[in-house]
Amino acid sequence: MKKIVFLLFLFCTNLFAKEIHPTEQTASLNDSQKKILYEFAILQKSGSDPNVYWQKHKNQFSALNDTVRNQLANEIYANSHIVYVPVKNSAVQLWMQTQSLTNWMLCLAAFIAICSVIGLLRNYWNSLIDILIKQFAPLFRLLFSAILLTYELLLVGVVCIVLGCFIEEMTLRTIVIHTGLFLLWSQSTAIFTRKYLVQKYIFEIKNNFWGNDKWETVKTICLPAIIVTAALFYLLYKIPGDTLYNYEIVVAAMVAICALPFWRILEKYMYPILIPYKEKDDFIERSVYSLAACVVLALIIDGFLIWQNNMIFSYVITALTSLLIISFLLISLKDNYKRNYKNYYYLSFVATLFFVAVLFYSFQIHSAEMIWVSLIGVSIFIVIKYWEIPTFFFSWKRSNTWTWGFLGMAALLWLLAKGILYVSGTLFV
Incomplete structure (x- = not known):
């Protein structure tokens, strides 16, 4: 009898000494039960009486004593966070959509302002300098010279870049930094060329790019591009949220590479990949050959970055692909190959393969930027070929032909729009 009583005592002790594991039990609850326990914990912590609430909902639980219930409620409360999701067509959702639209408008305003400021500087720079020199000639003779003024403007540019990073308003920040x-x-460029007026050193850039003096090419084009590239790296470090500089740095870096001395040597071996019939087509401008070589280099870099499959290079890939699209549109124009159309046929075929590959790649990675870039590029390419191919058989110069041509282009654009909608609907809906 004593042994039986002792065994019963051990059994009861073991039963009540079991450790409660709230984490394991929490994982076994469904969402509705977790919600009830979470609200129960809120009532407890707010000082309200949670028993009335518990009596209404305790039938959703199996046998659950108060201790386990309290532990589970505290566990769920401690490890929960509230996520606010605006209701569809609510005021908050509409406000968020409006804010997204205004952000795009601000970006567009900044871009237009940048182009306008640069255009104004180009148009009125010489006149402004002349007026300032005439009006303040004595003071300028005392304090300034053409060389000193150039260095001062260079310093102003550095200050705009450094201090522009601290401007909170995006549009103003973009304008100041790009200025x-x-x-x-x-x-x-003015310092390296020793030509202190815009028109003069732009002429030096054109002259030195095709010149035989490699050091002049480096000074005139490569070194300023390297300086701008370094400034863009600084901007990416200081304000990584402004993605625009990810695209601009690709352009600056490509300019720096294509102005290096060894590029002229590599160019001779690279452009025949895209323009193989040089000996029979001596009327192609040299700029077309250089652009073809740059396209080959950009294709190699772009393919290598895509092969890396790293999100870090997504902006660079988009920028390079955009440059490649523009370049293929330019070098595949019929006007570049007026005497021999073999290069035109070949380049049109290569460009078609490129645009198809870009289109498939953009839809594969589901990148909105790449999809837009590829669709715009493909559409422009198709429209260009629509106007070019018929010129092998007749001329568009007659007025009646132009009318029919524009009517056909309208139908072509309609087909393109319907095709884009169909493909996007098939892939994403």
């Missing part, structure tokens, strides 16, 4: 980038490029 600084323009001054940094223009004044560094």
Whole structure:
């Protein structure tokens, strides 16, 4: 009898000494039960009486004593967070959509302002300098010279870049920084070329790019591009949220590479990949050959970055692909190959393969930027070929032909729009 009583005592002790594991039990609850326990914990912590609430919902639980219930409620409360999801067509959702639209409008305003400021500087720079020199000639003779003014403007450009990073308003920040980038490029070019007016050193850039003096090419084009590239790296470090500089740095870096001395040697071996019939087509401009070589280099870099499959390079890939699209549109124009159409046929075929590959790649990675870039590029390419191919058989110069041509282009654009909608609907809906 004593043994039986002792065994019963051990059994009861073991039963009540079991440790409660709230984490394991929480995982076994469904969402409705977790919600009830979470609200129960809120009532407890707010000082309200939670028993009335518990009596209404305790039938959703199996046998659950108060201790386990309290532990589970505290566990769920401690490890929960509230996520607010605005209701569809609610005021908050509409406000969020409006904010997204205004962000795009601000970006567009900044871009237009940048182009306008650069255009104004280009148009009125010489006149402004002349007026300032005439009006303040004595003071300028005392304090300034053409060389000193160039260095001062270079310093202003550096200040705009450095201080522009601290401007909170995105549009104003973009304008100030790009003004600084323009001054940094223009004044560094002026210093290296020793031509202190815009028109003069732009002529030097064109002259030296095709010249035989490699060092002049490096000074005139490569070094300013390297300086601007370094400034863009600084901007990416200081304000990584402004993605625009990820695209611009690709352009600056490509300019720097294509102005290096060894590029002229590599160019001879690279452009025949896209323009193989040089000996029979001596009327192609040299700029087309250089652009073809740059396209080959950009294709190699772009393919390598895509092969890496790393999100870090997504902006660079988009920028390079955009440059490649523009370049293929330019070098595949019929006007570049007026005497021999073999290169035109070959390049049109290569460009078609490229655009198809870009289109498939953009839809595969589901990148909105790449999809837009590829669709726009493909559409422009198709429209260009629509106008070019018939010129092998007749001329568009007659008025009646132009009318029919525009009517056909309208139908072509309609088909393109319907095709894009169908493909996007098939892939994403």
